[in-house]
Amino acid sequence: EADIYQTPRYLVIGTGKKITLECSQTMGHDKMYWYQQDPGMELHLIHYSYGVNSTEKGDLSSESTVSRIRTEHFPLTLESARPSHTSQYLCASSEYGVDTQYFGPGTRLTVL
Amino acid sequence: SQQGEEDPQALSIQEGENATMNCSYKTSINNLQWYRQNSGRGLVHLILIRSNEREKHSGRLRVTLDTSKKSSSLLITASRAADTASYFCATDASGGSYIPTFGRGTSLIVHP
Numbered sequence: 001e002a003d004i005y006q007t008p009r010y011l012v013i014g015t016g017k018k019i020t021l022e023c024s025q026t027m028g029h030d031k032m033y034w035y036q037q038d039p040g041m042e043l044h045l046i047h048y049s050y051g052v053n054s055t056e057k058g059d060l061s062s063e064s065t066v067s068r069i070r071t072e073h074f075p076l077t078l079e080s081a082r083p084s085h086t087s088q089y090l091c092a093s094s095e096y097g098v099d100t101q102y103f104g105p106g107t108r109l110t111v112l
Numbered sequence: 113s114q115q116g117e118e119d120p121q122a123l124s125i126q127e128g129e130n131a132t133m134n135c136s137y138k139t140s141i142n143n144l145q146w147y148r149q150n151s152g153r154g155l156v157h158l159i160l161i162r163s164n165e166r167e168k169h170s171g172r173l174r175v176t177l178d179t180s181k182k183s184s185s186l187l188i189t190a191s192r193a194a195d196t197a198s199y200f201c202a203t204d205a206s207g208g209s210y211i212p213t214f215g216r217g218t219s220l221i222v223h224p
Contacts, residue, residue, distance in 0.1 A: 033211075035214075040198075040219070045211065045213075088152075090154055092155075099142075099145065101155070101212065103155040
């Protein structure tokens with residue numbers, strides 16, 4: 001089992017709320033990623049980080065933001081949630097120079 | 113942009129049979145990875161094959177890579193009901209920092 005954690009696992013909220021999805025890893029990995037995945041579909045990279053104070057946007061345009069103040073922590077924030085944000089959000093990490101990614105269990109977000 | 117694409121989209125077999133899934137990609141790669149995802153969970157890394165390798169084994173898994181055809185296959189031998197999951201290939205584009213791209217996956221159901 002990978003030492004990467006996501007909270008909450010499930011979240012149901014109303015439109016317009018601000019939410020933060022938490023992701024933490026205890027492996028000391030430099031690289032961290034956020035993916036969005038709809039049921040039965042591919043993973044879309046929305047944000048990634050090479051290390052502390054590094055954040056990059058991925059392929060999928062997203063209204064979310066991320067921060068990387070500590071190596072182990074990579075939270076994702078939605079300032080104003082909308083129904084179109086309903087999806088599963090997966091966090092992953094990898095060691096720099098090593099290609100294998102370790103994934104958290106995911107957060108399933110529903111915006112009403 | 114989507115790099116890897118799995119085929120078939122869905123596969124249903126009986127326990128004990130072999131399962132074969134394919135992945136095609138578009139540009140040159142450094143390596144190709146296969147991951148497994150149980151329903152509603154994060155992905156788990158199965159195997160990595162580098163661009164200079166043609167075949168790799170891990171337990172009941174056999175992966176082949178044909179760089180001339182830009183394709184890979186994952187064979188699961190003597191399948192079990194516990195192999196029921198979605199299987200994804202992930203590729204990187206050679207020449208850059210490793211940011212993997214995932215396909216839509218193959219949904220495998222193994223009937224007891």
